[in-house]
Amino acid sequence: MQMDERKKKILRAIIQDYIVTAEPIGSRTIARKFDLGISPATIRNEMSDLEVLGLIEQPYTSAGRIPSDAGYRYYVDCLMVEEELSGEEKAIIERETTRRINEIQEVITHTSKLLSQLTSLTSIVLGPLKGTSTFGQIHFLPYQPGQAIMVMVKDNGVVENHIVDIGFNVNAEELQQVAAVLNQKMRGQSLKKVKKGLLQEIHSELTKQHHLLDKALEMLAVILDGCEEKEQVYLGGTLNMLNQPEFRNLDKVKTLFRFFEEDESLKKLLQPTHEGLNITIGGENIFKEFHDCSVISATYRIDEETIGAIGVLGPTRMNYSKAIAIVDFMTRRISENLTRGCQR
Amino acid sequence: MQMDERKKKILRAIIQDYIVTAEPIGSRTIARKFDLGISPATIRNEMSDLEVLGLIEQPYTSAGRIPSDAGYRYYVDCLMVEEELSGEEKAIIERETTRRINEIQEVITHTSKLLSQLTSLTSIVLGPLKGTSTFGQIHFLPYQPGQAIMVMVKDNGVVENHIVDIGFNVNAEELQQVAAVLNQKMRGQSLKKVKKGLLQEIHSELTKQHHLLDKALEMLAVILDGCEEKEQVYLGGTLNMLNQPEFRNLDKVKTLFRFFEEDESLKKLLQPTHEGLNITIGGENIFKEFHDCSVISATYRIDEETIGAIGVLGPTRMNYSKAIAIVDFMTRRISENLTRGCQR
DNA sequence: ATTTAGCACTCATCTAATGAGAGTGCTAAC
DNA sequence: GTTAGCACTCTCATTAGATGAGTGCTAAAT
Numbered sequence: 001m002q003m004d005e006r007k008k009k010i011l012r013a014i015i016q017d018y019i020v021t022a023e024p025i026g027s028r029t030i031a032r033k034f035d036l037g038i039s040p041a042t043i044r045n046e047m048s049d050l051e052v053l054g055l056i057e058q059p060y061t062s063a064g065r066i067p068s069d070a071g072y073r074y075y076v077d078c079l080m081v082e083e084e085l086s087g088e089e090k091a092i093i094e095r096e097t098t099r100r101i102n103e104i105q106e107v108i109t110h111t112s113k114l115l116s117q118l119t120s121l122t123s124i125v126l127g128p129l130k131g132t133s134t135f136g137q138i139h140f141l142p143y144q145p146g147q148a149i150m151v152m153v154k155d156n157g158v159v160e161n162h163i164v165d166i167g168f169n170v171n172a173e174e175l176q177q178v179a180a181v182l183n184q185k186m187r188g189q190s191l192k193k194v195k196k197g198l199l200q201e202i203h204s205e206l207t208k209q210h211h212l213l214d215k216a217l218e219m220l221a222v223i224l225d226g227c228e229e230k231e232q233v234y235l236g237g238t239l240n241m242l243n244q245p246e247f248r249n250l251d252k253v254k255t256l257f258r259f260f261e262e263d264e265s266l267k268k269l270l271q272p273t274h275e276g277l278n279i280t281i282g283g284e285n286i287f288k289e290f291h292d293c294s295v296i297s298a299t300y301r302i303d304e305e306t307i308g309a310i311g312v313l314g315p316t317r318m319n320y321s322k323a324i325a326i327v328d329f330m331t332r333r334i335s336e337n338l339t340r341g342c343q344r
Numbered sequence: 345m346q347m348d349e350r351k352k353k354i355l356r357a358i359i360q361d362y363i364v365t366a367e368p369i370g371s372r373t374i375a376r377k378f379d380l381g382i383s384p385a386t387i388r389n390e391m392s393d394l395e396v397l398g399l400i401e402q403p404y405t406s407a408g409r410i411p412s413d414a415g416y417r418y419y420v421d422c423l424m425v426e427e428e429l430s431g432e433e434k435a436i437i438e439r440e441t442t443r444r445i446n447e448i449q450e451v452i453t454h455t456s457k458l459l460s461q462l463t464s465l466t467s468i469v470l471g472p473l474k475g476t477s478t479f480g481q482i483h484f485l486p487y488q489p490g491q492a493i494m495v496m497v498k499d500n501g502v503v504e505n506h507i508v509d510i511g512f513n514v515n516a517e518e519l520q521q522v523a524a525v526l527n528q529k530m531r532g533q534s535l536k537k538v539k540k541g542l543l544q545e546i547h548s549e550l551t552k553q554h555h556l557l558d559k560a561l562e563m564l565a566v567i568l569d570g571c572e573e574k575e576q577v578y579l580g581g582t583l584n585m586l587n588q589p590e591f592r593n594l595d596k597v598k599t600l601f602r603f604f605e606e607d608e609s610l611k612k613l614l615q616p617t618h619e620g621l622n623i624t625i626g627g628e629n630i631f632k633e634f635h636d637c638s639v640i641s642a643t644y645r646i647d648e649e650t651i652g653a654i655g656v657l658g659p660t661r662m663n664y665s666k667a668i669a670i671v672d673f674m675t676r677r678i679s680e681n682l683t684r685g686c687q688r
Numbered sequence: 689a690t691t692t693a694g695c696a697c698t699c700a701t702c703t704a705a706t707g708a709g710a711g712t713g714c715t716a717a718c
Numbered sequence: 719g720t721t722a723g724c725a726c727t728c729t730c731a732t733t734a735g736a737t738g739a740g741t742g743c744t745a746a747a748t
Contacts, residue, residue: 151495368710
């Protein structure tokens, strides 16, 4: 059996209706709502075919039909009319993403909020990925006796500070000497590399050259821990999920929100399977908790390097064309803005 | 009518049972479950009295009784046997709060987690309060051309960093000069004061003494904004609320979680009405969303100064003795630990 | 050969009715 | 003052129809 033009029209009608109503739709209603020029009986026959093709299914005998995962997939791949964002929406995104930003954290939280507001879905934003940031500069500032404040700046604009215990007194000059060596040796190196071996090397050099006490080793170890790169995940609009009829069930809400608290799993949800826009529909999802959800995600870049990802999560019955348009447009804008920001 | 010993026993029985079962309890069941040595009929008469006194109420005719807000209040004030924490619980809290901590943020998030785990309720932790922190030291580190990283250390151990746009090039020395003056002038001053007038004063002095460009004014203004003290609120164990039978209703869950996203309101929830432990029961709460919830909160201190507050939020039908014991013990431990930490 | 009308049948959902169970309040006896 | 007995009340769970949307099949119409 082949998909002909009429079958496509009917499938599109079913999906578009279901996206709005979340109710199974029958042949009679389709004939009434959509002006296809054919009778309910004909639609019934076609629907029967579509069911054999696995594109739609009946929740129970003599209910209407709803799209299957395969149906959504076919819709997204072949049927969907790509939506052009409204001028207003574009304007909002442009405005919000070109705002001058100094810290990448701000970009992330802000994006997350905007994304969930525009789509009425839950947004997931994945911050700087491991291994992408390189060392920029490090400084030590004296703090309490036996403690120093370490400020580390990465090339992607992230600034981190940590109070480190040194365990013995060091004066500002000594700290600066240490920092100078570190800066010289580590500039532009990936943090991974720094962690792996570079530190050892530097350490032996330091103890020789500057005769800083042997305990400097500990300090370096602390720094090492302090630099632990965390790929932060931000969620936005989690409450939007509660408005979806598929989450009327309290147990589902519980499972969902429990999942939302696990950063590691959320990251996996955004893991791109290929470059560009990723669309994961229903059962395609690796987590069974999300077998009735879909994820639209895309990666953002600084220059050509992938830095992180953004995405929206919603019921399988989401408005794909809109979600895709927004995620796509936003990643482009963010990438552009970040790239520009880092070049200035 | 007076509360005699028997009435108290019965009220206590009703409340203790309701805390566990969340179901109205009747005279017969009380007689069966609790060994009070009196018949259901007698209990019925007493319950009738307790109802007239406003301490218990019937959800509907011929259901059992449940405690009223006034009943809980009476229970908490007069009836409740103060609970001694188990050795194990104490040990956990001791261990978790004495852990060496450098940054106050860690203390807060950690406390929040621990608190919700131990009580199975939702925890709210309010971070450093406005006006309590004084200026410690400030540093400027060169960053990109026209930008510097400002690192500000407050006396309570909070370290903040911000990238500030200066708009013109300044070298490291000049930055250090500015920092030196600022440090000298501002050390130990409250941030409020710094903001209000001190900056103006310093600024006029700076331009005279060091002939730094007039635009330094802008930089100072940015710093001013950067130092905006935010009283951060942390929530923990919000999902615990979903296990409470009073939140079986999805609309309630929605309202609740929407509220959880409003930091400002959450802060008010913890606003202490008096020193020490605060207990707000049901309708006593200022927000109508929480008229079937209770809040147990307490403030924590560094030395004698109140820095923030911690609290737990749960259904009015919460285990008060346990919640109170835990909140009380934890604030003491945190205060001790923070005070010790700042003195070292 | 398609398309359509007609019709019997299915199944979820809504409504009303029924009965069980828990609990009360009152009265009278202990 | 306390208790047993009893009629009464109200919720909740269950059951039985009634309703309605929808299907699949067959036969007639195009």
